[in-house]
Amino acid sequence: MHLELLTNRGSVRHAAEEHMSTITVPSACSENLAQELEKIFREHAQLMYRSAFSVTGSRQDAEDVLQNIFLKLLQREVPIEFRKNPRAYLYKAAVNRALDVVRSRKRQNLIHDVEVLETASADESVAVADDEQRRHLLEAISQLKPTAVEILILHYEHNYSDAEIAKILGKSRGTIAVTLYRTRARLKKLMLRAASSGSGGKR
Amino acid sequence: MKRDLRNIDNVVRELLPSASQEHMETDIEHVFQELHAMPLQRVEDGYPVNSRRLYLLAAAAVFVAVLIPIAMRPVAPASLEITGKKARFGEAVQSGIYGEVVKLEDGSRVEMKAHSELVLERAEDGVRIRLDQGDIIVNAAKQHGHLYVETKDVVVSVVGTVFYVKAAREGSRVAVFEGEVQVKQGQSEKKLGPGDQVASNPKMEQIPVKDDVAWSRAAATRVKPLPQARPREGLAFELARIRPAAPPPAPGPTERGGSSGRYFVCGLEDPPQLDSRRLSMRNQSLFELVAYAYGSCFELIYDMMPFKRISGGPDWVRSDGWDIEALIPEGSVDPLPATPFGGAILELVSNRSPKVQRMLQTLLEERFKVVVRSEKKEMPVYVLSVLPGGPKFQGKEQITGFWLKGMGMTDAPGRGITVAEGAQVSMRNDRGSCLGADGRPGPRGRGGPICTSAIFANQFMDEVATHLSETQFAGRPVINRTDIQERVSFRFDLPEVAFVRGRLPQPFSFKELARGLATVGLDLKEDPKGLVEVLVIERAEKPSEN
Numbered sequence: 001m002h003l004e005l006l007t008n009r010g011s012v013r014h015a016a017e018e019h020m021s022t023i024t025v026p027s028a029c030s031e032n033l034a035q036e037l038e039k040i041f042r043e044h045a046q047l048m049y050r051s052a053f054s055v056t057g058s059r060q061d062a063e064d065v066l067q068n069i070f071l072k073l074l075q076r077e078v079p080i081e082f083r084k085n086p087r088a089y090l091y092k093a094a095v096n097r098a099l100d101v102v103r104s105r106k107r108q109n110l111i112h113d114v115e116v117l118e119t120a121s122a123d124e125s126v127a128v129a130d131d132e133q134r135r136h137l138l139e140a141i142s143q144l145k146p147t148a149v150e151i152l153i154l155h156y157e158h159n160y161s162d163a164e165i166a167k168i169l170g171k172s173r174g175t176i177a178v179t180l181y182r183t184r185a186r187l188k189k190l191m192l193r194a195a196s197s198g199s200g201g202k203r
Numbered sequence: 204m205k206r207d208l209r210n211i212d213n214v215v216r217e218l219l220p221s222a223s224q225e226h227m228e229t230d231i232e233h234v235f236q237e238l239h240a241m242p243l244q245r246v247e248d249g250y251p252v253n254s255r256r257l258y259l260l261a262a263a264a265v266f267v268a269v270l271i272p273i274a275m276r277p278v279a280p281a282s283l284e285i286t287g288k289k290a291r292f293g294e295a296v297q298s299g300i301y302g303e304v305v306k307l308e309d310g311s312r313v314e315m316k317a318h319s320e321l322v323l324e325r326a327e328d329g330v331r332i333r334l335d336q337g338d339i340i341v342n343a344a345k346q347h348g349h350l351y352v353e354t355k356d357v358v359v360s361v362v363g364t365v366f367y368v369k370a371a372r373e374g375s376r377v378a379v380f381e382g383e384v385q386v387k388q389g390q391s392e393k394k395l396g397p398g399d400q401v402a403s404n405p406k407m408e409q410i411p412v413k414d415d416v417a418w419s420r421a422a423a424t425r426v427k428p429l430p431q432a433r434p435r436e437g438l439a440f441e442l443a444r445i446r447p448a449a450p451p452p453a454p455g456p457t458e459r460g461g462s463s464g465r466y467f468v469c470g471l472e473d474p475p476q477l478d479s480r481r482l483s484m485r486n487q488s489l490f491e492l493v494a495y496a497y498g499s500c501f502e503l504i505y506d507m508m509p510f511k512r513i514s515g516g517p518d519w520v521r522s523d524g525w526d527i528e529a530l531i532p533e534g535s536v537d538p539l540p541a542t543p544f545g546g547a548i549l550e551l552v553s554n555r556s557p558k559v560q561r562m563l564q565t566l567l568e569e570r571f572k573v574v575v576r577s578e579k580k581e582m583p584v585y586v587l588s589v590l591p592g593g594p595k596f597q598g599k600e601q602i603t604g605f606w607l608k609g610m611g612m613t614d615a616p617g618r619g620i621t622v623a624e625g626a627q628v629s630m631r632n633d634r635g636s637c638l639g640a641d642g643r644p645g646p647r648g649r650g651g652p653i654c655t656s657a658i659f660a661n662q663f664m665d666e667v668a669t670h671l672s673e674t675q676f677a678g679r680p681v682i683n684r685t686d687i688q689e690r691v692s693f694r695f696d697l698p699e700v701a702f703v704r705g706r707l708p709q710p711f712s713f714k715e716l717a718r719g720l721a722t723v724g725l726d727l728k729e730d731p732k733g734l735v736e737v738l739v740i741e742r743a744e745k746p747s748e749n
Contacts (some may be wrong), residue, residue, distance in 0.1 A: 038235075045231045053222040059230050062222065066234045134218040156219050188211040 037078075040086050041070050047087070047158070048094035054157045055098035055149065057138050065097045088168060095150050102142040133191070140190035148183045151176055295322050298337065304690060310344035326351055334370045341366055343382075356403045360385045366395075374404025438561040440482070440529040445570055445746045448486035448524030480531050482559060486524035489516065489571060489743055496563040497575050497738055516740035525746070529566065531559065574742040584680045584733025585713070587668055588726045589687070595724040596693040663690055671716070680735045685725070695719035 045066060052065035069090065073082065082089040141149055147169075154165045162180070166173040222230075296305060298315035305313040305321075307330065315321065319337020323330065329349030332341070343350050343361045352359045354370040357377065364382020369375060377386055378400040386393045388403050395401060476483040484492070493513060536558045567573040668683035696719060717727040 038238075042235070045234070046227060049227050049231055050222055053227070054219050057220040059222070059226060063230050063234050066231065067238060070234075070238060130218065133214070134220070137215065137218045138220070152215070153219075156215050157221060184211045184215070187215065191211070191214070 037070070037073055041066075041073075041090070044087050044090045048090055050157055051091060051094045051153045052098040054153050055095060055138070055141060056101055057134070061098065061101050065094055065101065068097055069093045085170075088170065091154075091168070092146075092150055095153060096146050099142060099146055099149060102138065133195075136191045136194040137187070139194060140187050143190055144183060144186060148179055148186075151179050152183050152187075155180060292323050292325055295320055295335070307344070307350075311350060312342040314340045314342075334368055336370055338367070338369045341368065354403075357386055357388045360387075374402055376400065376402045438535070438558055439565040439569075440562045441532045442530040443566050443570070444528045445566075446526045448526045477559065479536050480533065482527070482529040482531060482563070484525075484527040486526065488522065488524055489520045489567075489573070490740075492525070492527075492563065492567055492571075493520075493573065493575060493738065493740060496560055496567055511737075512735070513738045513740065516743045519745065520740060520743055523745075527566075529562070531562065570746040572742060572744040573740065576739045576741050578737060578739060579734040580737045581732050582680065582735055583729070583731045584682050584735060585671070585716075586682050586684055586728045586730050586733065587664070587671065587720070588684045588728070590721065590724050590726045593724055594685075594687065594691070594693075595722070596691045663688075667691070680733065681727070682730075682733055682735075693723045695722045 048066055048069070049062050052062040053059065056062060056065070072093075079089065141152065144152070150169060151165055154160045154168065155162075160168065162173050162176045165171075166176045169176070296303065296315070298319045303315045303319075305315060307313070307323075313321070313332065316338035319339060320335045321337075321339065322333045322335065324333055325331070326349060329351065331351040331353055332339070334352055334354050339352070341350075341352060341361065342365045350361050352361070352368050354368065354375040357375045359366065359368060359377055361382065361384045364384060365380040366382070366384050367376075367378040367380070369377075377384065377395065379395045379397055381397050384395050386395055386401055393401065487495075490513060664683045664685045664687045668681040671681040672679070713727070713729060720727050
C-alpha cells in the first residue's frame, strides 16, 4: 500500500523554484519504510543541516539534529504533515530541534561553553568582538518563536525571497514580510540587551 | 528606525553561522554512516537470540496446521494491557518495528513479532485474538472460557498452553510447544499436541519451530523445550560461487575514525548483501562465515575481546578472505525487510533469517567441509543476579533524557522519544560533552571522553547479559541468573570513558560495573569458572573448485 504524495526535489537552495514532482512514500506498515525515509531524508539533508548549523553554530549539534529527526521519524508513525510536504516538515523539524538543543543548553547554564564559533569558515582573524556578538545573536535567536526562526533562517541563510518563503511554509507573503520585520526588531532589542548586560550569555 | 533595521540586517547576515559545503557534505555523510553503523538490534525487531539455545528449543517443537477451535470453557479476559496501556476490544494493536508483548487480564501473554497486527474481540464464550498479519507466540493462562486465535483461514482454541501462530499471505501456520490446541480450517478439525505443527496451505514449507520463532526474544527462556527433535532439512542455495578474495582496497577518504573501522555493524567493514534471491559476501574469512552461519554477528564482536566464542581451525580460517555469490531458491525465503542500517543483511547477521543461515551452513559443510562443534567451556565470567531488595528498574518512561549518538536515541528531558531498544552505552548530554561529578562539562565529544551510561530499554535479561558481555562493559561473558522473565527498562551511570571512533573502548572495571548495577538492584559477581557455550571449528578445508 503506497500513498502518492507531493514533495519537492532538487538542490536545496533552488528547491523553491523547481516544480513539484511526485514520489512514492510508503505507508507506515511497509517494510521499505526506512529505506524510503532515508531516500527522502537524503534529499533534504543539506537544507536541514544548514538550518540546524545556523541555529546552533555547531557541526556536532547539526549532526545530532539530523540523526535525531531521522530516528524519530523511523520510530513513530509517519506524521501526516510529513506525508503532505516532506521538505517543509523536515525543515521545520530541523529548526525546532536545533532550538531545543540551544535552549536545553541554556537551561543547564552551559551556553557560555558552547562552541558556537565553530563555523566552517572560521579563521584566526575572526575578532573576539565578532565572536561575542555572534553568541549574542544565537542566544537572541533561541528566544524567538520557532516560526520566526524558520522564516529568519530561510531568509538569511538560504537567501529565499519573501515570496519563496511564503510558498515553502504555506503562508502569505504579507505574513512573511511582517514577521521578518518584527523579528529583526526583536533581534535587535535582544542583542542590545545582551550587549549591555555584558553577560556573554552566562546566567 | 529603518536604519536600525538595516543595521541588524547586516549584523545577521555577517554573523549568522553558515556551514561550508565541504563540512556539510562530510558531516551529512557521517550522520548516515553512523545511522548505518547503528547496532542492529535497535532498528529491527530481532535481538540476536542464542541460536543454539533455540535449536534445543526447536528440537522438541512440533508444528500443527490448525483450524477452528473447539471450545473448552467459559469466559474471558476483559482487556489487553500493552506495556502499561489498556487497549480496548475492537482496537487494532500493531507491534511496530520492535515487536510487542500484550498481556491479557487473565495473565495470558501474547508476544508479537515486529510488523504484526491483531485485534482483541469478544467471542461468545470467551475472547478471540484476530491475527490480521504477522506472527505471535501465545502463552495462554488457564481459562475460565475459551481463548481463540483466528487468522483468515484458521481458528485455534486453547486452554493453558503455549503455541505459535503465523498469519501470512499464503496461509497460516500453527505450532504447539506445550499443552493442546484445537485447530479448525473450514470443515476440518484437528487436535494438536506438543511438537505438532500444521500449515493451512500445503505449499507452506514445514520448518523446525525454532526457525519460525527465532524473532522471539524470550523463546529460549519462556518456551519449554520439547522432548523430540525434528529432522533437519537440507536447505541449500540454488547456486553458489566461492572465490578467493582480492586484497581489500585501501580505506577511502570518507572512512572516519579508527584504523580498522571494524567496530561498525558488528564488526562488518563490508557487510554482506542479502535479499530474498541473493547472498553476496566479499572478503569474508571462514571464521566470519561460521559466525554468520552458526551464531550471530555478536560472535565477531566477541572475537575482538579477551574471550572468544569461536575457536579452532587452521590459521587460514581467519586470514584468508573469500568472495561468495549465492543464489537463493526462488520463494524459499520470505521477502526480507531492508533498512537504512545495513539492508536485509541484518536478517542474517542477527539470526533472523534462519533459512538463509541454514543454507549457509550447508554451503560451508559441503564446500569447506566444515565441522563445527558446540561445547561448554570453562572461563572467568560474571554472574548477574538480583540483590536481596529486588530490582529497582526505572521503567521505560524514566529513561529518556539523553541523546545517544550512534547507539540508540533519546530526546531532551521529559520529551517524547523513548530509548531505542537495546540502547546501551556511550551517552552524553545534549551538548555533546560530559558532565563531571562537579556538574561542569568535560572535554567535548569528538574523540574525547564522553559521558557514559548503560541504558537498557524493553529488554529481556538474557539480552541485557549479552550486552553487558560486550567490551564496553565487562569484557567477559555475563551470565544471566536473575530469573526475571519480563522485559525490563533501566539505566545506570558509569564513569567517563575515552572513546575513539572505530576502536573498542576499554571495559569498565568490575567495581564500576557492579556499583552501577547495584543502583538498580542487580548483583554482579565474579565466577572464575563459569561455563560458557562456545563453537569449535573442528575441521575445515579450502573450498573445492566451483
